[in-house]
Structure formats: structure tokens, C-alpha cells
Amino acid sequence: MKIKPFNDEVIAETTAHLNQLAKPLGSLGRVEKLAIQLAGITEEAKPVIEKPAILVAAADHGIVAEGVSAYPKEVTALMVENFVRGGAAINVFANQIGAEVAVIDVGVNADISTQPIIHEKLRWGTRNFLHEDAMTEEEALTALTVGREVAGTYIEKGHRLLITGEMGIGNTSASSALVAALTEEPVEKVVGAGTGLTEQERQKKIKVIKQALENRKVNSNMSPLSVLAKVGGIEIATLAGIILEGAARQTPVLIDGFISSAAALVALKLEPAVHPYLIIAHQSVEVGHERLLKYLNIEPILQLNLRLGEGTGAALAYPIVEAASRMLREMATFEDLGL
Ligand SMILES: Cc1cc2ncn([C@H]3O[C@H](COP(=O)(O)O)[C@@H](O)[C@H]3O)c2cc1C
Numbered sequence: 001m002k003i004k005p006f007n008d009e010v011i012a013e014t015t016a017h018l019n020q021l022a023k024p025l026g027s028l029g030r031v032e033k034l035a036i037q038l039a040g041i042t043e044e045a046k047p048v049i050e051k052p053a054i055l056v057a058a059a060d061h062g063i064v065a066e067g068v069s070a071y072p073k074e075v076t077a078l079m080v081e082n083f084v085r086g087g088a089a090i091n092v093f094a095n096q097i098g099a100e101v102a103v104i105d106v107g108v109n110a111d112i113s114t115q116p117i118i119h120e121k122l123r124w125g126t127r128n129f130l131h132e133d134a135m136t137e138e139e140a141l142t143a144l145t146v147g148r149e150v151a152g153t154y155i156e157k158g159h160r161l162l163i164t165g166e167m168g169i170g171n172t173s174a175s176s177a178l179v180a181a182l183t184e185e186p187v188e189k190v191v192g193a194g195t196g197l198t199e200q201e202r203q204k205k206i207k208v209i210k211q212a213l214e215n216r217k218v219n220s221n222m223s224p225l226s227v228l229a230k231v232g233g234i235e236i237a238t239l240a241g242i243i244l245e246g247a248a249r250q251t252p253v254l255i256d257g258f259i260s261s262a263a264a265l266v267a268l269k270l271e272p273a274v275h276p277y278l279i280i281a282h283q284s285v286e287v288g289h290e291r292l293l294k295y296l297n298i299e300p301i302l303q304l305n306l307r308l309g310e311g312t313g314a315a316l317a318y319p320i321v322e323a324a325s326r327m328l329r330e331m332a333t334f335e336d337l338g339l
């Protein structure tokens with residue numbers, strides 16, 4: 001896969017144009033930075049951002065058997081049905097921004113084969129990574145490839161921006177394990193309450209993940225694919241594939257919260273060239289997110305105290321990304337004003 005470094009000439013052209021717009025120099029702050037990033041990603045001085053598509057990858061997690069989530073695993077499949085009916089938070093926010101929602105079953109532990117979604121079920125949930133590798137490296141690679149293919153299809157259908165979303169009870173545990181393993185941050189600093197554990201339950205979740213990382217013999221010399229297979233999630237691998245394919249095809253991918261950012265971390269470890277392409281929509285309440293953002297050295301667009309996932313924070317941030325592109329294309333310059 002080839003991820004191009006940003007084209008300096010395009011960046012210079014966009015910067016020069018921004019500085020000619022009828023406004024005080026730099027007065028649109030981070031929206032201007034975002035505009036330059038969009039120009040870099042698309043290699044277009046005035047990128048068109050339209051027709052957003054929200055790709056929601058869904059899968060279950062064997063680690064849920066250890067009592068690490070406040071909700072039962074059955075919620076994953078029930079929420080997929082809810083996405084189809086249009087009753088989830090992500091459907092509401094998607095309608096507001098005119099986005100299509102595509103749900104991909106890569107590993108839900110239930111028969112949802114009659115649902116009108118993308119069917120790429122690899123396994124019925126991961127194995128419990130306290131006792132066994134969550135999946136094989138081959139399965140992790142297949143999940144990544146599914147993400148790349150679905151992203152490619154949506155880009156070919158004319159969607160000029162992709163949003164990452166996920167559904168999978170237990171996926172904050174897999175995300176925390178990945179973040180601890182790939183950043184070497186202490187486990188207790190990157191394990192949060194997820195859907196709403198009490199502090200006592202969170203302490204137990206920390207113990208489970210610490211023990212699991214020991215049992216799986218995860219270490220910093222391991223390949224990122226191996227870490228992903230040992231303690232990751234199928235939907236997280238798929239999201240990493242979406243993020244990588246977006247970059248390879250010079251299409252922005254708006255990354256949601258903690259779980260999507262863990263997928264971005266996996267993508268970055270696999271392909272360091274993806275870094276300038278990463279746009280993170282918001283900083284989640286999940287405690288590990290702040291550390292992960294610092295590690296990634298990325299400032300998120302919003303801080304709304306969200307802790308939901310599904311792509312909700314990214315859908316909320318989308319109008320700001322669209323505004324950055326409209327600013328470049330629709331604002332008058334000082335020259336237009338006769339100055
Ligand atoms: C009804 C409901 C809807 C959700 N939508 C997203 N999540 C979020 O919560 C889950 C991760 O948290 P944990 O690791 O604590 O299980 C994921 O499914 C994530 O997408 C939901 C969770 C629930 C309960």
C-alpha cells in the first residue's frame with residue numbers, strides 16, 4: 001500500500017489562498033489548520049468535502065465473560081437491529097448531516113444474517129483474550145482487508161469523507177489492551193469505565209487486562225498485527241483498514257472516539273505514513289483517550305464529554321470539517337473586495 005506524503009506545493013497554495021481571504025490573518029484558527037490538512041489529504045488546494053458515509057463495524061468480544069462491561073453481549077446484535085431501524089444516536093446525527101450509515105457485521109456473536117447490512121462475519125466474536133489469542137493473525141488481516149474493501153467501495157460511490165463508527169460490547173477492553181501494548185502506557189492509566197462501570201468494577205477490569213497482557217506475552221518487540229490478533233477486536237481491525245484505505249485513496253476519514261482512535265493507533269503502527277492523514281473528531285470521557293491523543297500528538301476537534309462510540313462524535317464534528325472546505329471554496333478574497 002502506498003500512502004503519499006503531503007504535496008508541499010498544494011499546501012503552499014492553500015496556505016496562500018487562506019491568507020488572501022477577506023478576514024484577519026489566521027482568524028479562523030483551527031478551522032484553517034483543518035483546511036490545510038484537508039488539502040494535504042486530498043492533494044487539492046480547494047478540496048470538496050461532501051456526501052459523508054458512516055461505516056459502523058460491529059463485532060463481539062470474548063473478554064466480556066470476565067465481567068468487564070456494564071452491559072451484556074446481547075446488546076451488540078440488538079443495537080445492529082436498532083441501526084437498521086434508524087433508532088440509534090448515530091442514525092439521528094447521520095440524518096442531520098445527510099450521511100449514509102453502513103453497518104458491517106465482521107464478528108457479531110448472533111445470527112443477524114437477515115439484516116440489510118454488509119455481511120462479512122469472520123467469526124462469532126473474538127476468543128476470550130485472558131485465556132487465548134483473540135483471533136489469529138490471518139483473521140486480523142482479513143478483518144483489515146474487509147475494512148479496506150468497504151472503504152474503497154464507498155469512496156468509489158462518491159463519498160468524499162468517511163466516518164468511523166463501531167458497535168461491540170467489551171470493545172473498550174480490547175482498545176485499552178491495544179493502547180497499553182502499543183504505547184507502553186501503564187494499564188491503569190488507559191482503562192476506563194466504558195459503558196459505565198463503578199470504580200470497583202473498573203479496578204477489576206484493570207486486573208483482567210493486566211493479566212491478559214501477561215498471559216498473551218505481549219511485548220514491544222511484537223509486530224502490530226500480532227498485538228492486534230492477540231488482544232484486539234475484529235471491528236477494531238476493520239476500522240484500522242478503513243483508516244488506511246482512506247489515506248491511500250486521499251480521502252479524509254473522520255475518526256470518532258476512544259475505540260476508533262485505538263484503531264488509528266493500530267493503523268499508525270502498521271503504516272507510519274498515515275499520521276498526517278489522521279483527523280480525530282473528539283476527546284472521549286474514556287480515561288485512556290487523553291493519553292492516546294497525547295501519544296498520537298493530535299488535537300481533537302471537539303470535547304463534548306461523549307462516551308458512546310457508534311461514530312456519534314465524528315458525525316457531530318462533520319459540519320466543522322465541511323466548513324473548513326467551504327471556507328476555501330466560497331469565501332471572497334481581499335482582491336474580490338477591491339483591496
Ligand atoms: C445500548 C448501547 C449502545 C451503544 N452504542 C455504542 N456503545 C459503545 O459501548 C460499547 C463499549 O463499552 P464497553 O467496553 O463498556 O462494553 C461498544 O459497543 C461501544 O460502541 C454502546 C453501548 C450500549 C450499552
Ligand SMILES: O=C(O)c1cccnc1
Nearest residue numbers: 257258259284307308309
Ligand atoms: O469513546 C468511545 O469510543 C467510547 C467510550 C465508551 C464506550 N464506547 C465508546
